[in-house]
Amino acid sequence: MNAQRLKQVFDRLSNHHGPLNWWPGDSGFEVMVGAILTQNTAWSNVEQAIANLKRAQALAPERILALPPEELGQLIRPSGYFNVKSKRLRSFCQWYLEQGGEAVLSAWDTGMLRTQLLSVNGVGPETADDILLYAFERPVFVVDAYTRRLFSRLGMVDGDEPYESLRASVEAVIGDDVPMLNELHAVIVIHGKDVCRPRPRCSDCVLLGECPTGQGLNRFPPATPRSS
Structure with missing residues (x-):
C-alpha cells in the first residue's frame, strides 16, 4: 500500500464527504x-x-x-x-x-x-x-466490499487480497491514528454507496482524475444521435 496515495485518497474523500463522526450509537x-x-x-x-x-x-x-x-x-x-x-x-x-x-x-x-x-x-x-x-476505539481498519471495490478501481490493490493482508497494509500506513482509521472507513462506505457503486457514477467522483478505471469508462463521450 502506497502511503502517499492512501493519504491523498483519504484527504479527497474526507474533504468531500466528511466529517462523518461514525459509528451512530448511544453506547x-x-x-x-x-x-x-x-x-x-x-x-x-x-x-x-x-x-x-x-x-x-x-x-x-x-x-x-x-x-x-x-x-x-x-x-x-x-x-x-x-x-x-x-x-x-x-x-x-x-x-x-x-x-x-x-x-x-x-x-x-x-x-x-x-x-x-x-x-x-x-x-x-x-x-x-x-x-x-x-x-472500543482500537487502531484497526475495517475491510469491506466498498474498500475492495474502491481500492481495486484506483489500482491500489488487486482486489482479491486476503482480509488480514489488506487490513495490515492499511494499518501499517495509518498506525495508531484511531480517528483517521474511523473516518477513512466511514468515507469509503459513503463513497461506495453514493458514487463508487457496482455501476459507478464516475462523473460525480472526486477521485476521477486519479482513477484508471473511471478514466477508462469515461474515455469516450456518448454518441450523438443521428438526425433523421
Whole structure:
C-alpha cells in the first residue's frame, strides 16, 4: 500500500464527504449490536431493528437473553436474516456477559480482544473489527466490499487480497491514528454507496482524475444521435 496515495485518497474523500463522526450509537453495546445486525443489510434496516429493541426496552445483553427467541427475531426482523441474527446476537450477549461486560473487555489488549471476538459464533473479521474500531476505539481498519471495490478501481490493490493482508497494509500506513482509521472507513462506505457503486457514477467522483478505471469508462463521450 502506497502511503502517499492512501493519504491523498483519504484527504479527497474526507474533504468531500466528511466529517462523518461514525459509528451512530448511544453506547458501546449499541454499536456492538449494530455491527452484528448490519451483516448483509443496509444500515437503514439496522436502525429500524435497534429502534424496535429500544421501544421494547430490550437493548441490553440481559434483556436480549431474557427474550423468547421468536420475540427477539420479530424485533430485529427489519435487519433481515432475523432467525440467524437472533442466534448470533444471543451468542454474542452470552459471551459478553460471561467475560464481565464492557468494563472488563476494555482492559484487554487489542490482540486478545480481537481473538476472543472471533471465537464468538457469527462474528467474522469485519464484524470484529467494526466492534474494535467503533465500540472500543482500537487502531484497526475495517475491510469491506466498498474498500475492495474502491481500492481495486484506483489500482491500489488487486482486489482479491486476503482480509488480514489488506487490513495490515492499511494499518501499517495509518498506525495508531484511531480517528483517521474511523473516518477513512466511514468515507469509503459513503463513497461506495453514493458514487463508487457496482455501476459507478464516475462523473460525480472526486477521485476521477486519479482513477484508471473511471478514466477508462469515461474515455469516450456518448454518441450523438443521428438526425433523421
